Amino acid sequence: MDMPIASELPLTGVDINALPPGDGEWVLRRQLAAAYRLVDHFGWTELIYGHLTARVPGEAPHFLINPFGLNYDEVTASNLVKIDLDGKIVEPSPHPVNYAGFVIHSAVHMAHAERHKVVMHTHTRAGMAVCALKDGLLPISMTATAFHGKLSYHDYEGPSLDLDERERLLKNLGNNQAMMLRNHGLLTTGRSVPEAFLRLYRLERACQIQVDAAAAGALNVMGDNLAAKSGADMDRFSEMESAVGIGDLEFAALLRKLDKTDTSWRN
Template identity: 45%
Template structure:
């Protein structure tokens, strides 16, 4: 990484000014950006992920407006408060205005949500344009059976009315398909929000791949509910194993997300 890039991406003084818990949250959120980049869940500089700051329930971290997902690091994340004011922005790039609407609105509405991810992907966008929404075609899709909210497109997310509508339509769900727009997930950890997004996008890719091939078999609701209920179990072992494995992969590829 050359010196000019280093000046934009790394701010070592930030780590000295935040709590251990906040730094861990920053590292995890930066990792989620890198993972989205690896799995091609990006849209140049225009999508956004956010996470509340531990110990500061009215503040959250979000990406600077102008960085690609693979440029996000733990130290260059921007701190924003619930009044849509930037508390700290080491980059000076500011925040995408729609970030205040999508993320600020949902963080305010859902005290249980620690992380919100909103992306514009090819398959997610395609399914968002299909009137039937996500179909029970695969196990990946069935884990979301009766657990997906839908939000009708009302134009770009740039006003407070849209923030209210997003929160209303999401309700108590953790997954939402924004019709004619994209995908949104949230979780009580960064790990959970990323896992949901990864499998939601995978389910969309499978659906887009299957439908042009002719008649498809849509699984019955009873079976789909069994699948979804399995993934709802609080004692599943997988969630304790997948995130450390993903972080190890990122460390092998490029550990700079930790900076």
């Protein structure tokens, strides 16, 4: 792959794909590498574990995943590893991948759906705490209502080493793009990296608010009608952004933040 230098590829305003035409994989690599850096920036990492994956443009079911063993702040566009649906490396790479960690992601990618091109899974403190609650995520904040009636749950079966779990996980996800893996962690999907990341940010923030509020006192849980209205209004707000893509405005702003301190994710 001919990799342009960073100075040739300015990312300004909302044009997060300001790259030479015809190289959709390079666009994807840069976006996904940036997402790994942002997960590190927000403190959502758990050592070297957890993954953000994205399907590579083209007919072959190939995906990009982080090199296993690297910190998230060491991930770059060029060192992301390309694998197939079984987690096997399909292009030369000096880095290994976490085969077991791809089981969850491959289940979602198996759907070949436009809405599941990108899968993000984290083990955050707040996310795992809410995943450990019997009632799961509660409608106690505007952010939480974004997932009202659109959040799936999957019961814990262990550290996801068995391939036969994939069918059950996919069935539980259904038509939603966010799921709480009970006693485990958070998972979001999207048609693009910015969309999946924005969804992950909102789900993580909703969990943080719930943990903080529960520690402070009795929770003021919204009624179903109000939560549904708030969730519908959140959808309307997202649709207003559709001209530039859901999450694109937020992601572009975050890329500018990254570039103020470190541009190595672009390499």
